[in-house]
Amino acid sequence: MGRLSDCFSEFMFEYDTPRMVLVRHKKVGIVYRLIQLGVLAYIIGWVFMYEKGYQSVDSVVSTVSVKMKGIAYTNEKNNSRIWDVADYVFPHQGVGSFVVMTNYIETAGQKQGNCTKDGVCKSDSDCEKGKSMEGENGILTGKCVEYKDTLKTCEIFGWCPLEDDYHIPDPPLLMAAENFTMFIKNAITFPRYGVSRSNVVPFNKSCIYHKDTDPLCPIFRLGDLVTMAGFDFRKIAVKGGMIVIGIIWDCDLDWSASHCNPTFNIHGLYGVDSLSTPGYNFRFAKYFVEDRTEKRTLMKVFGIRFDIIVLGMAGKFDIIPTMTTIGSGVGIFGVATVLCDLLLLHFMQRRNVYKSLKFKSAEDEGEAQMITVGGREKATRE
Amino acid sequence: MGRLSDCFSEFMFEYDTPRMVLVRHKKVGIVYRLIQLGVLAYIIGWVFMYEKGYQSVDSVVSTVSVKMKGIAYTNEKNNSRIWDVADYVFPHQGVGSFVVMTNYIETAGQKQGNCTKDGVCKSDSDCEKGKSMEGENGILTGKCVEYKDTLKTCEIFGWCPLEDDYHIPDPPLLMAAENFTMFIKNAITFPRYGVSRSNVVPFNKSCIYHKDTDPLCPIFRLGDLVTMAGFDFRKIAVKGGMIVIGIIWDCDLDWSASHCNPTFNIHGLYGVDSLSTPGYNFRFAKYFVEDRTEKRTLMKVFGIRFDIIVLGMAGKFDIIPTMTTIGSGVGIFGVATVLCDLLLLHFMQRRNVYKSLKFKSAEDEGEAQMITVGGREKATRE
């Protein structure tokens, strides 16, 4: 018995289980069972079924490429013009964040030099040399010159003629943009599970996305997108705006990956109705050389900026969250015992009876010594 | 004894531990120990060692910049040309998502006007005015005009001459792109732990990345990347494609941060073999003014789009996941007792003996009253 192997075999072959007091008490019993039932319902119903607590989750990694189609015709100042993809999409390469031009102010043939703009001065001393103008068009040369009849204004050095962006064309010049289409390719991977998917499944090449009738078509009409974002195309096209296209992959990989399809969530950010956010515009220039002089055509572009954001979570059965959920669930079961003990030992009429049944006292000193020795004798006799 | 301080000292100095039945039963004992061993092995081996359940994790925040090098020589239609970085990379600024041109169709000197394309019409009524053409090159002027011998076709208003992209140059014009190199700088931070790293460690400036021999070199040869992505350069260069370069930082910050180095994972998305995904191309235009007229050179660019995606997780010891793991582990231990009790009290021959040992009954009424009083007397006698 004193040897190690005996100890080990004794350890291996013994099992200890707590001794319990079985209380047949309707009230406490029902409270106990109800708490247990609640905990069980919560763990199985809510955590396991609804929140899928038996799954580990992984975020999506994705790439997006976009291709626009459509042409617009403008006839500004009797100058007919066709705008195609190379003219109205910025940048060209088809990334997930881009601007589609819907309106513009063109300032053709600018070159570096001196020119004037509205404004009034009396003498050169009113025009501080080197100061930059309100509106950021150039710097003052320090001269006060005539520009209209007898009016005088400060001379400016910069790209001349200066841009006049006070009057924004309305209706917007590229109203035809409403019918442009956008083909979105989105390839995703859940790296943890090695699952890859694409939003481009075999589809009718002439389909157009519609929330209800064609929710998997990857081709979007610009006008539809604007409507879905809650804007009026006619209004937003004038000053521009910003639309976020969310592609949401919410996949349960305990099922076949072929059930894993995206949903689209379109919402607008800056519209014409919000005062603090004046649309969306930017300037760019087309440079050229004419008569040995560098010139540029400055474009102030108003457009709709699209940001394609891919969100996604995939869940799959995993032993660790399962065990953690079960483990902490068992822990919560213990709360039922704690609460019922509280009820039984402190609030029931016969609480002292229950106390004496539940607890066996082992005093530390004096009398305790005797009692516990007696207890031991008795215990060994058992 | 009735005073509060007594109560408190009594509470402070007392310890209660469950009373157990010690069952020496080989079968149940072994089942019990095996379950305990399994749980222990799972918690220590799997959750702690393998899955590092004692760590909290943080995702990576990163910036990428890229620099291409290399020149290509083309001799199309006896027109010698050198292509350098400014000519073949889009966009220029060196961001993590860009396209390297490998092939192109150039339509030089386009200007707004009327022109024709293949097609047949009999009279003006066949050409609906304002309708846009298949292939999106312009709109019909409404006239049916002669274009070749006696053939007639609809006149188109748009950028003329129209692009003819039916014949894609094969072999690709910039085959030399195979030898271009790409220098990738990637700086990362794990904000939660305040750890920053870069993939650019002191290195041989003439190194070329190789999976096995030089896995930390930040310079990649384009041809190698294409091969690693599973494509044939000669084929993909014709119509373009898409390659994802994953930079994966998987760091255990319980060790020195200098052990935290990236691995590269290259895979392709759209290749020439997949029918539904016709390569990668986009159009852009170089605008200029000639003879007071705005003209443009339209480029249909076929190229390889690279998306550099940085993924990363860092783990570091943290008390909370450690305690949560231990806590739920202790909970799972309780499962062993539940299972063995089930076995012992319901499936063993002498189950009634064990039941009587484990449970002490406290009936609610009548007889129970007497019994429990007796029980109490006995308990107090102990």
Next chain:
Amino acid sequence: MGRLSDCFSEFMFEYDTPRMVLVRHKKVGIVYRLIQLGVLAYIIGWVFMYEKGYQSVDSVVSTVSVKMKGIAYTNEKNNSRIWDVADYVFPHQGVGSFVVMTNYIETAGQKQGNCTKDGVCKSDSDCEKGKSMEGENGILTGKCVEYKDTLKTCEIFGWCPLEDDYHIPDPPLLMAAENFTMFIKNAITFPRYGVSRSNVVPFNKSCIYHKDTDPLCPIFRLGDLVTMAGFDFRKIAVKGGMIVIGIIWDCDLDWSASHCNPTFNIHGLYGVDSLSTPGYNFRFAKYFVEDRTEKRTLMKVFGIRFDIIVLGMAGKFDIIPTMTTIGSGVGIFGVATVLCDLLLLHFMQRRNVYKSLKFKSAEDEGEAQMITVGGREKATRE
């Protein structure tokens, strides 16, 4: 009693609670209570209060748009020039990753042809035809030609004249960039909670961000950003650099969403002081046609690249993490019992007494049979 409904009502109305040994032992009691207190303090104080273990968390989804303002004046080689937004920002559209030019090397009027660069050769055999030059400017034509006095050098075919980027202008040409301002709009959403916020709250339009005095102003002065990133503007502007603007949303949505405001964290990546990272530059070209020949103006742009990175976590009360925390906390409480049992049953003087109180033995065979039968008799007598 044998019927199912009896069994069920028996099950429903009974409650079992473990029988305990109550040990009044100062040392063990204090150890027990201290451990319990520690666990309680850890769970309530640390996990619940400090780490907000009762909350579920969600990451941010965001869009960024940027608008630069400011003009610069250069007077290189007596050639006055104004640079405005369309000239110095790449790309133009106002995305969250862009470069602001601070210095440049312009090579005007390049066209495809033959030219020379410094270097020495003796005969054509020194110039291997088709080889690309160091520095990547073109390919050798195979001819050794005179270029300065009697010196000979290899002829190169490429964009001529060749770029000479050996001398970088210092002081930087666009020192005025220090006073440019950047207006950052950042709209975010926490999709799980349906909460959207923007960094643009009603603000004084002429405000400038300052960490302490105006931390919510969305307008940044470039010079300030460079200083906050730890660089010297005068130095970084020469060769370029990289600055990361982190916008951090750390929101507790148990409070009103209006308390959820961003903080800005600016840090630099590649500066002039670090030897291995030679600033930030890229090349781009402005193409034009002159005398029926395509020409280009090559710009080597040195600039500051800004990457705006949005980080964010929102926490909100959720029942599942709360229950998991409580459940695993209860589990950890069990550790106190395990430790104190170890102390009580193995290290105390009277450990045998406690053992006999805690454990009741049920042997498997022989004598055990008798004892347990006795035990049963006794139990039934109770």
